[in-house]
Amino acid sequence: MTDTTMVRDAGALLAQAREELWRAVCERDEFAAGRAVFAALDEGADAEDVLLDVIAAVQHKVGAEWAADRFTVAQEHAATAIHERIIAAMAHRTPAAPPSATAATVTVACVDGEWHALPARLLAEVLRHRGHRVDFLGAQVPTQHLMAHLHRTAPAVVALSSSIPTRLPTTHTAITAVQAVGIPVLAGGAAFGADGRYARLLGADAWAPDARAAAGLLARGLTRPSPGAVRQTVEDLPHLSDQEYTLVARGKRRLVRGTLAGLEERLPAMRAYTDAQRERTAEDVAHIVDFLACALYTDDSALFTGFLDWTGGILEARRVPAQVLDPGLALLQEELKDFPRALDFLSLGRAALRRRGTRPPAPGPDDDV
Structure with a gap:
């Protein structure tokens, strides 16, 4: 053969x-x-x-x-x-491969708040089959618990997984904490962008688009940071000095309440919503605020507009026009009138939704294709 x-x-x-x-x-x-x-x-x-x-x-x-x-x-x-x-x-x-010459002890964990554990589990199993010793900590690992584990086990590398971009600020904290004890961080997952831009922005030592690439990076070896070394300073993220991220993130509840009250006033049909409908609407507004805050943290409008474009596609697949999101964005602009970057991102988001309105509707589940 x-x-x-x-x-x-x-x-x-x-x-x-x-x-x-x-x-x-x-x-x-x-x-x-x-x-x-x-x-x-x-x-x-x-x-x-x-x-x-x-x-x-x-x-x-x-x-x-x-x-x-x-x-x-x-x-x-x-x-x-x-x-x-x-x-x-x-x-x-299937037995694990015997340790190779380049084998390492690797801790694989999802960042705090990240419940999508399957990508991390797949990585852990691939590394096990490549001969590495792996501690898989699963979903939603608070940074303080991750650090306690690292102090006990002293792995060669920590692989952090995140699928949802709104976890990036928390991920940044975890990356900094791990590097401070002299352990390099390998980042992976959809949250870091298709090209790994957010992994680089937050100072990760390496980024991999998939499990095979991650295994290849480990085989070549990652440089250990010096314990206690400061890898990033405020000068690396100068946009955070305007406090917009902090104020939007801390003011989330107020922003959601204000937006919901404004929607009821401008959209009379909302007054007839059931409790379940109100709860879903509040969740939708909260997601918008979360992604806006994350875009402010990374100073990347594409993170926010990409979320709105994706959400618009999800709505349209369910035969709901993406433009239903626009009134909420307009109200957030009023709430955040003193936040220049937030206003700019919201304007770009509304423009992205208008562009969706010019596209033909996606076929529904019962439509002939």
Whole structure:
């Protein structure tokens, strides 16, 4: 058998496993999902390929289906739970590789407030299969608890994962604390941007777009920072001196209350909202304030406009026009009239929504495509 034939057979094996796993998670059948994965392993598929090219690929498709309103939140959570249990079963079924010459002890953790643990879990398993010793701390690790763990275990590297950009200020705190004890930080996850720009902005020692790239970086080695060294100063983030981030973040409750009161006054239909509808509206406004604050922290308007554009797409998939967000943005402009950067970001956000209004509507779940 030629190498080309082997590659083609491996690709076909992974494609079949993806198809069977996708069908199983759609039917919420954990046992069928396990059979799909373990059959591929039994037929010679590499464990790392199964983790990333089967499980991670199907999970990505689950997220895309939710965004398109073809999966409910409950279906998405069920699929994630199935994947987590299969990964755990794989960990006991496929032995870890023996330590290599470049093996390191790595702590993998999600930053405080980050509940999306599956990307970090996938990284932990890939590193284990590459011969590293891994402590996987899971989701939502408060920085003080992370630091207590590091003082006890002294790993060579900390890999921090975050999927939601609103966690970036907290991530910055964690990065600084870890580096202060002389441990380099490898950042990964969607929160850091497709090109890793926010990892660089916040002073991480390295950034990787995926688990394979992260493993490659570890194989080449990361330079340990000097304990107690100050990696960043206020001069590195001069925009924070205007206090806009701090004031918006601390004033979140007031901003949400003021915006909701203004919406009721300007949109009489809101007065007939149920308690559940009011709660969802308050959550939507709170998300807008969170992303605005994060954009102020990074001084990147694209973070805010990108969130609004993404949210507009989610709404339109549910046959709700993205422009429903505009009155809330207009009211926030009034609330933040003395905040020049915030006003600028809000104006750019409203313009992004207007541009969405010129696009043809996305097909709904029951439309013919």
